[in-house]
Amino acid sequence: MKRLGILFVISAPSGAGKSTICSSLRQTPDTVYAVSCTTRTPRAGETDGEDYHFMEATDFQRRIGAGDFLEYARVHDHYYGTLRQSIVDTLRAGTDVLVDIDVQGAKTIRKSTDPFISDSLVDIFIMPPSLEELRHRLEKRGTESAGQIDFRLTNAAAEMKCWREYKYTIISGSMEEDLTKFRAITRAERYLSRRIISLEG
Numbered sequence: 001m002k003r004l005g006i007l008f009v010i011s012a013p014s015g016a017g018k019s020t021i022c023s024s025l026r027q028t029p030d031t032v033y034a035v036s037c038t039t040r041t042p043r044a045g046e047t048d049g050e051d052y053h054f055m056e057a058t059d060f061q062r063r064i065g066a067g068d069f070l071e072y073a074r075v076h077d078h079y080y081g082t083l084r085q086s087i088v089d090t091l092r093a094g095t096d097v098l099v100d101i102d103v104q105g106a107k108t109i110r111k112s113t114d115p116f117i118s119d120s121l122v123d124i125f126i127m128p129p130s131l132e133e134l135r136h137r138l139e140k141r142g143t144e145s146a147g148q149i150d151f152r153l154t155n156a157a158a159e160m161k162c163w164r165e166y167k168y169t170i171i172s173g174s175m176e177e178d179l180t181k182f183r184a185i186t187r188a189e190r191y192l193s194r195r196i197i198s199l200e201g
């Protein structure tokens with residue numbers, strides 16, 4: 001069976017459990033995690049080229065000018081963007097791509113006038129069980145200051161209002177529950193007849 005790849009766009013307020021899904025999918029051969037570019041500084045334990053392509057604002061601006069981004073947005077006072085070419089090449093080769101982007105970036109991709117992108121798009125929102133639980137998870141993660149956590153929670157409240165724009169919504173529970181729900185979506189989407197190009201091996 002030959003088919004085109006699926007562009008899985010996953011959005012969730014920071015701390016909602018998205019990185020768990022993303023890191024578990026990184027380990028599967030049928031999905032490629034698209035590493036985003038950002039102008040924010042790396043957190044402890046983050047690796048350039050693996051978690052993000054960390055870049056200077058001038059470099060980011062140059063890439064915007066060159067049209068290299070499928071989408072980009074300013075999130076939490078920094079720029080984040082998804083590079084277009086490697087995603088398109090991977091999808092054409094029949095491999096699925098996972099991108100972790102904010103609600104603005106998802107909106108941009110949804111509005112794409114390129115039929116290749118809109119046909120391949122499957123967007124999923126991960127909804128935290130509550131803002132209190134999100135605060136608890138962010139505090140437990142311990143990578144942001146109290147002020148940064150408040151800022152992220154304000155943004156989270158705004159992002160959570162966008163869930164209806166997405167094809168799927170997963171209410172975040174335990175790590176295992178989130179993964180099971182996510183896998184149910186990926187499995188069903190992979191067997192859509194319209195994605196199949198040929199049934200001859």
Ligand code: 5GP
Nearest residue numbers: 014036072073075080081082100101102105
């Ligand atoms: P963090 O700084 O916690 O890694 O990410 C902050 C936010 O930026 C998250 O909501 C994440 O989904 C979003 N983000 C990460 N990469 C991209 C990207 O390439 N484009 C957009 N629009 N948002 C991104």
